[in-house]
Amino acid sequence: MGLTRSMLGRAISSLLLLLVVLGGAARAEPSEAERAARWSDLRHAIFGDRVVEDAGDRVAIDAPERAEDAAIVPVTIRVSETLGSEIRGLYLVIDDNPSPLAAHFVLGPLADTKEITTRVRIDDYTYLHAVAETKDGRLYATAQFIKAAGGCSAPAGKDQALALERLGKMKLTLAERLRPDAPINAKLLISHPNNSGLQMDQVSRNYIPADFMQTLEITYNGQSVFRLESDIAISEDPSFSFSFRPSDPGAAGVIKAEILDSSRRHFTQSWPVAAAPQI
Amino acid sequence: MTEIASGVFVHNGVHEEASSGNKDAIANIGFIIGADAVAVIDPGGSFEEGAALRRAIVARTDRPIRYVILTHVHPDHIFGAAAFRDDHPEFVGHAKLPGALAQRGDYYLRRLRGALGDEARGSEIVPPTLLVADRLDLDLGGRHLLVRAHGPAHTDNDLTVFDESTRTFWLADLLFVDRIPVIDGSIVGWLKELRELIALAADRAVPGHGPVFVPWPDAADPERRYLETVERETRAAIKAGIGIADAYRDVAKSERGRWLLFDDYHARNVTASYKELEWD
Numbered sequence: 001m002g003l004t005r006s007m008l009g010r011a012i013s014s015l016l017l018l019l020v021v022l023g024g025a026a027r028a029e030p031s032e033a034e035r036a037a038r039w040s041d042l043r044h045a046i047f048g049d050r051v052v053e054d055a056g057d058r059v060a061i062d063a064p065e066r067a068e069d070a071a072i073v074p075v076t077i078r079v080s081e082t083l084g085s086e087i088r089g090l091y092l093v094i095d096d097n098p099s100p101l102a103a104h105f106v107l108g109p110l111a112d113t114k115e116i117t118t119r120v121r122i123d124d125y126t127y128l129h130a131v132a133e134t135k136d137g138r139l140y141a142t143a144q145f146i147k148a149a150g151g152c153s154a155p156a157g158k159d160q161a162l163a164l165e166r167l168g169k170m171k172l173t174l175a176e177r178l179r180p181d182a183p184i185n186a187k188l189l190i191s192h193p194n195n196s197g198l199q200m201d202q203v204s205r206n207y208i209p210a211d212f213m214q215t216l217e218i219t220y221n222g223q224s225v226f227r228l229e230s231d232i233a234i235s236e237d238p239s240f241s242f243s244f245r246p247s248d249p250g251a252a253g254v255i256k257a258e259i260l261d262s263s264r265r266h267f268t269q270s271w272p273v274a275a276a277p278q279i
Numbered sequence: 280m281t282e283i284a285s286g287v288f289v290h291n292g293v294h295e296e297a298s299s300g301n302k303d304a305i306a307n308i309g310f311i312i313g314a315d316a317v318a319v320i321d322p323g324g325s326f327e328e329g330a331a332l333r334r335a336i337v338a339r340t341d342r343p344i345r346y347v348i349l350t351h352v353h354p355d356h357i358f359g360a361a362a363f364r365d366d367h368p369e370f371v372g373h374a375k376l377p378g379a380l381a382q383r384g385d386y387y388l389r390r391l392r393g394a395l396g397d398e399a400r401g402s403e404i405v406p407p408t409l410l411v412a413d414r415l416d417l418d419l420g421g422r423h424l425l426v427r428a429h430g431p432a433h434t435d436n437d438l439t440v441f442d443e444s445t446r447t448f449w450l451a452d453l454l455f456v457d458r459i460p461v462i463d464g465s466i467v468g469w470l471k472e473l474r475e476l477i478a479l480a481a482d483r484a485v486p487g488h489g490p491v492f493v494p495w496p497d498a499a500d501p502e503r504r505y506l507e508t509v510e511r512e513t514r515a516a517i518k519a520g521i522g523i524a525d526a527y528r529d530v531a532k533s534e535r536g537r538w539l540l541f542d543d544y545h546a547r548n549v550t551a552s553y554k555e556l557e558w559d
Contacts, residue, residue, distance in 0.1 A: 153386055158551060158555075201384070203406050
């Protein structure tokens with residue numbers, strides 16, 4: 001019933017082509033009706049003919065209304081307590097980006113779904129859509145408008161030597177657990193240029209090749225927290241804040257992150273997690 | 280154009296964003312005349328500004344323009360380079376300048392055209408022909424310029440120039456006076472470079488933005504205070520779990536009112552510092 005990855009890939013490819021064709025014409029600031037039509041096109045490309053319901057208060061997006069740096073816009077997707085355990089996936093769509101589907105989180109059994117935060121590039125004033133997919137296949141969408149421009153083609157890498165030296169390194173910060181039954185809050189930083197492929201080398205007249213993280217898999221003691229399918233819209237040095245619930249909070253464990261990028265590089269790192277404190 | 284020391288000329292940039300009205304002449308740029316040759320230190324922010332600088336040189340000397348020093352990748356310093364092509368100078372840049380131009384040149388050119396419209400015509404990326412990885416001595420005929428390549432600071436490709444005969448220290452954008460510093464390299468690196476620079480004696484300094492010359496090293500105090508405050512308070516914000524989008528509201532707010540264009544650049548400076556410091 002869900003889309004397979006290849007179906008999704010084909011849908012997005014044809015959509016990209018459509019956007020490239022449309023993008024050829026000089027474009028004024030789109031009207032609300034045009035923005036709605038774009039979302040309708042995107043929704044069909046990603047979800048086909050499935051019904052996408054208004055999320056109401058089930059799903060929320062938290063992002064700055066106006067971004068200070070369009071290449072690093074923090075976005076949090078929140079899911080209500082009632083819907084929480086029913087969720088199996090979260091989609092983040094940036095309607096007016098060159099590649100609109102920014103992230104698809106496939107949530108595993110250990111995910112605590114209340115909220116996930118990442119940082120994205122935003123290319124133009126746009127709606128963001130977050131769509132939650134339940135285990136029984138319902139889709140709930142919410143939207144937020146954001147004023148930011150130029151993030152996708154913006155130059156990356158303030159210190160390129162450091163970026164190369166640190167490529168693939170990760171840093172995980174775990175919040176202190178006050179109660180054994182509380183979820184573990186984690187923040188993961190990944191050193192990766194996540195090049196968009198939209199930057200031209202002015203001297204050679206070649207585009208700098210796209211080089212971005214395609215999948216990120218987080219597991220705890222071998223069980224999935226989430227698997228992310230991502231794209232060029234994720235900011236340089238991808239960052240994720242998320243929570244998970246160990247199946248046995250009383251025992252110590254290992255959290256592991258695995259990355260595959262578009263240059264077929266593979267990065268893995270693991271961190272020990274101490275047993276929850278006894279009350 | 281002001282002669283701030285014998286043979287050292289500076290054109291004062293305005294404290295504005297690039298526009299068709301100012302032709303991107305927003306940085307301090309200039310030249311030094313030796314017995315045999317002339318060195319340009321930053322050709323300016325557009326072809327038009329570069330051409331005006333060249334006219335100012337030709338009006339004062341018939342000696343050849345042998346060097347055009349590009350102090351770093353930023354558009355307000357380099358887009359005038361094309362105006363000097365027919366002089367066939369060496370275009371001098373940091374060893375990391377070509378990489379930075381590759382990443383950013385196209386974006387900067389498009390942005391310049393957007394901001395200046397027709398006034399951007401002729402502005403081009405000119406790649407450096409003479410790279411500096413550490414130090415380089417340029418002889419203008421009995422007049423030596425010491426060009427230093429710095430570690431990541433304002434950008435990852437900053438050069439400074441010391442004119443030995445007048446002890447004038449051209450710091451370009453490693454020194455901001457009055458206008459808020461822009462952190463586009465490394466805040467930790469900039470503070471490190473600044474500590475080393477301050478130890479070097481000079482009779483005067485030329486900031487990339489600010490008056491045409493200032494006392495050295497006293498004029499570096501406000502910049503150092505700003506960078507130290509941003510570093511310290513950004514670290515505290517990260518430790519307190521304040522998010523990257525919210526940190527700028529509190530970080531270094533004591534600095535507001537002390538700098539021109541504060542609201543245009545401060546939030547981005549804090550974002551850049553946050554992104555750098557969260558790895559520590």
